[in-house]
Amino acid sequence: GVSIPVIAIIGRPNVGKSALFNRIVGDHSAIVSDEAGTTRDRHFARADWNNRQFWLVDTGGLTDDPHIPMDVEIKRQVMQAIEESDLLLLVVDAKNGLHPSDSRVVTLLRESRKPWVLVANKVDDPSTTDFYEFYELGAGDPIPVSAVNGKNSGDLLDVIVERIPIMAEEVPESLRVAVVGRPNVGKSSIINRLLGEERLVVNDEAGTTRDAIDTPMAFHGRQLIFVDTAGLRRQSKVSDGIEFYSSLRTRRAIERADICILVLDAVEGLHNQDLKIASLAWDSGRGLIVVVNKWDLKEKDVNTAAKFEVECAEKAPFLKFVPFVFTSALSGQRVTKILELLIEVDAERHKRISTSQVNTTLEDIVGRRQPPQAAGREIKLNYATQVETAPPVIAVFGNNPDLVQEHYVRYLHNGFREAWGFRGNPLRIIMRRKSA
Incomplete structure (x- = not known):
């Protein structure tokens, strides 16, 4: 259940970020994993080089809003990439030379103290290309590549793999739990209830959220680890967050978990997006518990809870085999029930029949x-x-x-x-x- 690092490709428009992404992901030497649920999105894909796996994120082409000044948009993208990734590739354009916004991005990277690598794209022949102006960025030798013809992409991959932080292996006996669901269904309030409010004091300085990415907790003598709790808290902070990051974060959390808790909004019912997340967890072989939040806000008639379960199972038959917990966001009732179910679902998961x-x-x-x-x-x-x-x-x-x-x-x-x-x-x- 080791966390697979995220590498983000950043840089101003038209330096060839997407071409580089497609080169690495489409290059047969960097195999893209086709495991269940890791199919690539337009913006991210799983790659593998020398037996090291990583998620590659292309932050390119995310704005078409003419009212947002380019620099504001680049800054927003870079800040979010810094927040979400473990290593950054800053792509600059060797043909057209250094641009003031390249220097501004470097300043943001420096402040973040995250590892990053300078990549000079559009280099057809390194021996005739002049890199000296890029030295003033203070990042040493840029790695020259040509995303279009694939020159040197192997060297770049070697550097990436060298620089990827080694992610810590988890304690094997612990039960890893991911709380997943669409934005704003109340995942954070559920997590807060499960862990007790005082656990969620978060240091907001850049670069610190990543360290406390998971939150451990003991229950009935078992060590539970809630994975990517940092991501959940962040999600509530970043209102204009770039959408695909939350989808990538969901995949990584599911990948690392033994059991997923899918949080639904009682009033909205089971959405298409909820269904996707549930299927992803189920098809990845994870245990699953459905928590229906904000149940106190739902108009009640007789046996609504049973009816709600039946309606969900009509959309996704496998939900017949999944326990549901109905909880109120405000009073936090039935939260211990969730913890008991985690232990129970884990026991069922490891049950061996003679x-x-x-x-x-x-x-x-x-x-x-x-x-x-x-x-x-x-x-x-x-x-x-x-x-x-x-x-x-x-x-x-x-x-x-x-x-x-x-x-x-x-x-x-x-x-x-x-x-x-x-x-x-x-x-x-x-x-x-x-x-x-």
């Missing part, structure tokens, strides 16, 4: 409904075993695994669920060929 029990259940499920023949061939399911925990995976062995239809695999899944629960966790069923 092979003999799994087989008894399989016989029972198949006894109730045989797998339908496919292409006139009979399908026999011989035995099953749980091959993994966290999240649980059950392998079912048979004579023609490829012919078992999707709806029957779902039927098996529901049968195992009914027997064993695995509440709050995705359960995968994989079909395997029985060895002769």
